[in-house]
Amino acid sequence: MNRWGRAVVLLAVLTVLASAVALALALRQAEDGGGRGQSTDLVQQFPPEERRVLGDFSVELLDGRRFDQSDLIGTVSVVNVWGSWCGPCRTEAPDLVRVARRLGDRVTFLGINVRDNPASAQAFERSFEIPYPSVHPDDAGTAILAFDGALTAAAVPSTVVLDEQGRVAARVVGPVDAATLRGLVLDALGAPS
DSSP: OOHHHHHHHHHHHHHHHHHHHHHHHHHHHHHHSOOOSEEETTEEEOOGGGOOBOOOOEEEBTTSOEEEGGGGSSSEEEEEEEOTTOHHHHHHHHHHHHHHHHHGGGEEEEEEEOSOOHHHHHHHHHHHTOOSOEEOGGGHHHHHHTTTTSSOTTSSSEEEEEOTTSBEEEEEESOOOHHHHHHHHHHHHTOOO
16 A cells, blocks of 8 residues: 555544544533533433523625524424534434435425535535535534524534524434434424324
């Protein structure tokens, strides 16, 4: 193996290790930080009186349109932090797409792309046929900060479900499957699972 091949392998190993450390830190933050909600594994649900309120933000989407927090108010919303370089993001993408298509207009979906270049992010979206918009990587930090610690760029992937008032009703650190996400969304909608 030439030195470029070794460099690529080393970079891949370091990326996996960094992701593992980030996930461990996010889990510790979830355990220490909030004392809010009931936690089972990597999933937390928050009772209405303990829900964090979404802060103000205005960002550019990958397609060039603008998006702000008011676009997430008035409907239950799912916000997913992802990157094209993230293996677990690739694992969960078909489940996110399935739930987004199944729930249609009842729920707003938004992706927050981190640490990608726009071309890689758009290729990922085409490859998985993502039916909802994503925040441009340059604006990811602005969007994430509005979630008051419920989302972090260090825990990729992670997902939050917002209630109709724009408050964090649930959080998943790590990949989410369709059944879990659908259940969290239906809980936020007040519908029977």
